[in-house]
Amino acid sequence: MPNLPTFRMPAPVSSPPRLAIVGGGPAGLMAAEVARAAGVEVDLYEAKGSVGRKFLIAGKGGLNLTHGEPRPAFDARYGARQREIAAWLDDFDADTLREWARGFGVETYVGTSGRVFPMDRKAAPLLRGWVRRLREDGVRFHVQHRWLGWHDDGALRFETPDGEQSVQADACVLALGGGSWPELGSDGAWMDALRARGVDVAPLQPSNCGFDIGWSEHFASRQAGAPLKPVVAHWHDPDGTPRELQGECVITATGIEGSLVYALSAMLRDAIATHGEAHLELDLAPGRELHRLREDLSRPRGGRSLSEHLRRQAGITGVKAALLYEVLDRDAMNDVQALSRTIKRLPLRLLRARPIAEAISSAGGVRLEALDDALMLREWPGVFCAGEMLDWEAPTGGYLLTACYASGLRAGRGAVAWLQRADTAR
Numbered sequence: 176m177p178n179l180p181t182f183r184m185p186a187p188v189s190s191p192p193r194l195a196i197v198g199g200g201p202a203g204l205m206a207a208e209v210a211r212a213a214g215v216e217v218d219l220y221e222a223k224g225s226v227g228r229k230f231l232i233a234g235k236g237g238l239n240l241t242h243g244e245p246r247p248a249f250d251a252r253y254g255a256r257q258r259e260i261a262a263w264l265d266d267f268d269a270d271t272l273r274e275w276a277r278g279f280g281v282e283t284y285v286g287t288s289g290r291v292f293p294m295d296r297k298a299a300p301l302l303r304g305w306v307r308r309l310r311e312d313g314v315r316f317h318v319q320h321r322w323l324g325w326h327d328d329g330a331l332r333f334e335t336p337d338g339e340q341s342v343q344a345d346a347c348v349l350a351l352g353g354g355s356w357p358e359l360g361s362d363g364a365w366m367d368a369l370r371a372r373g374v375d376v377a378p379l380q381p382s383n384c385g386f387d388i389g390w391s392e393h394f395a396s397r398q399a400g401a402p403l404k405p406v407v408a409h410w411h412d413p414d415g416t417p418r419e420l421q422g423e424c425v426i427t428a429t430g431i432e433g434s435l436v437y438a439l440s441a442m443l444r445d446a447i448a449t450h451g452e453a454h455l456e457l458d459l460a461p462g463r464e465l466h467r468l469r470e471d472l473s474r475p476r477g478g479r480s481l482s483e484h485l486r487r488q489a490g491i492t493g494v495k496a497a498l499l500y501e502v503l504d505r506d507a508m509n510d511v512q513a514l515s516r517t518i519k520r521l522p523l524r525l526l527r528a529r530p531i532a533e534a535i536s537s538a539g540g541v542r543l544e545a546l547d548d549a550l551m552l553r554e555w556p557g558v559f560c561a562g563e564m565l566d567w568e569a570p571t572g573g574y575l576l577t578a579c580y581a582s583g584l585r586a587g588r589g590a591v592a593w594l595q596r597a598d599t600a601r
Contacts, residue, residue, distance in 0.1 A: 191214055191215060191216045192215055192216065192345040192346070192594040192597075192598060193215070193216040193217075193218065193343075193344050193345050194210045194215045194216065194217050194218070194344060194345065194346050194347065194348065194590050194591075194594070195218050195219075195220065195331055195342055195344035195346075195347040195348075196210075196217060196218070196219045196220065196347070196348045196350065197219075197220050197322045197331070197347060197348070197349050197350065197351060198220075198221065198349065198350035198351045198352060198360075198562065198564075199219055199220075199221035199223075199225075199226025199227060199316070199318075199350075200226070200227060200229060200230060200350060200352055200360075200361075200562060200563075200579065201227070201230055201562070201576060201579045201580050201583060202350040202561040202562030202563070202579045202580070202582055202583035202586070203219060203221075203226075203348065203350035203561070203562070203583060204219070204226065204227070204305060204306070204309065204583065205267075205561075205579075205580050205583030205584050205587060206348045206350060206559075206561055206583045206584070206586050206587035206590065207219050207309055207314045207587070208305075208308075208309060208312075208314075208587070209583075209584055209587030209588055209591065210348075210587045210590055210591050211309065211312050211313055211314050212312070213591040215590070215591055215594060216313075217313070217314045217315065218314075218315045218317060218342070218344070219309075219314055219315070219316050219317065220317045220320040220322065220331075220333060220342075221316070221317070221318045221319075221320065221360070222319070222320065222321040222322065222360050223318065223319070223359070223360045224318050224319055225318060226302075226306060226316065226318070227298075227302045227306070228359040228360060229352070229356055229359040229360065229361060230298055230302060230576075231298050231299060231302060232356070232359060233298065233576075234296075234297060234298025234299070235298075237292055237296035238292060238293055238296060238297060238298040238301070239290045239291070239292060239571070239572065239573045239576070240272060240273070240276060240283060240291050240292060240293065240573055240576060240577075241269040241272045241273065241291045241573040241574075241576065241577045242269060242289055242290055242291060242572050242573035242574055242577070243269065243285040243289045243290070243291055244269075244289055246261075246264065246268065247261070249264070249268070249269065249574070250264060252569050252570060252572075252574045253567060253568075253569050253574070253578065254441065254568070254569075256543065256566075256567040256568075259543050259567070260567060260578050260581070260582075262548070263578065263581035263582055263584075263585050264577070264578070264581055266581065266584060266585060266588075267577075267580055267581040267584045267585075268577070268581070269291065269573070269577055272577055272580055273291060275580075276293065276301060279300075279301055279304035279305065279308075280304070281293050281294075281300060281301050281304070282294045288572070289572070290572055290573055291573055317333075319335055319336055320333040320334075320335050320340070321333060321334040321335075322349075322351065322365065322368075323339070323368070324368035324371075324372075325368075325372075326341060329343070330342060330343050331343075331344065331347060345557070345594055345597070346557040346558070346559070346590045346593060346594055347557070347558055347559070347590075348559040348560070348561060348583075348586045348587065348590055349365070349558065349559065349560045349561070349564065350560070350561045350562040350564065350583060350586070351365045351562075351564045352562060352563050352564055353379060353536060353537030353538075353539075353540060353563035353564060354379035354531045354532075354534075354537040354539075355381070355382075355531055355532065355533075355534040355535060355536050355537045356532070357532050361537075361563065363379045363531075363537070365564065366379065366540075369541065372555075373554065374541060374545055374552065374554075374555075375541070375542045375544065375545040376539070376540060376541050376542065376545075376566075377538075377539040377540060377542055377566045378539050379531060379537045379538070379539040379540060380444060380528075380531065380537060380538045380539050381440070381444065381528045381529060381530065381531040381533070381534035381537060381538075382440055382441060382444070382534055382535070382536045382537050382538040382568040383437040383440055383534060383535035383536045383568075383570065383571050383575075384432070384436075384437070384440050384444070384528050384529050384531075384533065384534035384535065385427055385429075385430055385431060385432030385433075385436060385528075385529040385533065386430045386431055386432070386436065386440075386443060386453070386525040386526070386527065386528055386529065387429045387430040387525070387526045387527045387528075387529065388429070388430035388431060388523060388524065388525060388526060389429070389430070389526055390426075390428075390429070390430070390501065391501060394497060394498075394500075394501045395428045395429070397497065398426045398494050398497050398498075399426060399427055399428040400425065400426065400427075401425070401426045401493065401494035401497075402423060402424075402425050402426075402433075402494075403423065403424050403425065403426060403431075403433070403457075403494055403495065403498075404422075404423035404424075405421060405422070405423060405461055406421070406422070406423070406424065406435070406457045406458060406459060406461065407419055407420065407421045407457070407458035407461045408420050408421075408422070408435055408439065408455055408456070408457055408458075409455070409456040409457075409458065409520060410439065410442070410454070410455050410456070412442075413446075419458075420435065420438060420439070421435075421461060422434055422435030422438065423435055424436050426494055429529075430525065430526075430529075431523070431525075432529070434571060437535065437570060437571050438570045438571075439455070440528070440570075441538065441568055443455070443525055443528070444528045444538075447525065447526070447527060447528065452524055452525060452526055453524075453525040454522065454523070454524060454525070455522075455523045455525060456520040456521060456522055456523070457498075457520075457521045457523065458518075458519050458520065458521075459491060459495045459498070459499075459518050459519070459521055460489055460490065460491065460518050460519065463489070463490075465515060465516070465519050468489060468515045468518060468519065469511060469512065469515040471488040471489060472484070472485075472488050472489060472511045472514060472515055473511050474488060481508060481509070482496055485499075489518060491518060498521055499514070499517060499518065499521070502517065502521060502522065503517055535571060535575075536563060536568065536569075536571075536575055537563065537568070538566070538567075538568040539566055540563070540564045540565050540566045541560045541564055541565050541566060542566045543565060543566060543567070546560060546565075547589075549585065549586070549588070549589025549590075549592065549593070550565075550582060550585050550586040550589055551586075551589055551590075551593060556593070557590075557593060557597075559586040559589055559590050559593075560586065561579075561582040561583045561585070561586035561587075562579045562582055562583060563575070563579060565582065
């Protein structure tokens with residue numbers, strides 16, 4: 176049995192208990208807010224030179240704060256973990272998050288897709304206001320402190336510009352992120368430290384990611400970066416149930432990515448793990464029935480090229496036309512039946528997910544079974560975990576960020592309650 180860190184009992188009542196929070200993303204910042212509001216002394220440690228870096232980068236194109244989808248449909252976006260995350264959302268859901276942002280003067284609106292954005296679509300004003308308030312409330316920030324694990328006496332180890340430092344605390348909240356965007360701090364390096372101490376962790380995997388297909392050099396060199404919209408994806412669930420979803424995606428040099436692909440990434444990734452590949456079909460002409468398409472393409476071409484005929488009769492141009500040439504040979508392109516069927520169900524064979532460093536988020540991490548309802552490790556009293564380092568995943572659209580906030584609040588409350596119980600027991 177590995178040596179487990181043993182947290183010392185909180186100091187006497189005259190000296191408030193001290194909570195160490197490791198990680199300065201939304202989950203860590205929310206845990207700090209909750210704990211400080213309860214009178215706990217809070218020190219927050221961040222590996223980078225400032226907090227919230229991934230939050231800021233994610234907001235560069237418009238901060239997608241949450242989603243307007245009502246519950247319980249909102250909860251279902253978390254797939255196999257919806258039951259557990261629904262409990263977090265009972266305390267801090269999308270409406271609560273919008274109200275919380277309003278407290279910083281940040282008004283939000285629901286876009287046409289249901290996604291919720293600040294009125295100015297910027298992340299920086301919200302983050303600046305949040306950090307300013309936390310500092311004013313007494314949260315102490317320590318940047319360039321990279322967590323290395325624990326000493327046997329429970330002291331936290333940090334690598335700093337001044338060498339390794341040890342920190343004693345009465346409890347800690349780990350909010351270390353997943354494995355995506357490692358340059359912003361979420362590099363998954365904490366996995367080894369927790370695994371070495373016997374924590375049950377699932378391997379980190381890419382989520383909300385692109386996939387490799389293996390285009391021809393001719394296609395890739397001409398179409399990489401081309402948006403593919405609108406299209407309808409068709410696939411079968413593991414139980415054989417046919418599914419479909421309309422959306423948009425983007426051709427890459429190696430395959431395909433974009434919001435439609437991200438929404439299916441967990442299913443596609445798991446299919447590749449099971450079968451060695453995944454299959455997806457795209458309808459390039461949504462809204463036009465196969466028989467109508469067949470009739471239109473059967474009209475005489477005259478002296479027009481096949482590409483011009485596709486444009487006139489089917490509205491197929493650009494990257495959609497290029498995809499047809501990529502998957503069909505010359506004879507099939509001139510066969511109205513085969514061409515029509517392929518326009519409605521263009522087959523794609525996905526070979527592998529793109530590396531986790533390129534993914535928007537990650538799956539895997541500390542299994543929820545290793546935590547109690549307060550997100551405290553069952554084997555380590557006083558150690559709480561929150562955010563993307565936990566084993567759950569969700570599609571883009573504000574669901575990821577909402578659950579990170581909610582888990583931070585739950586872990587922060589859990590730490591406060593544990594410290595209070597420990598103080599009473601003392």
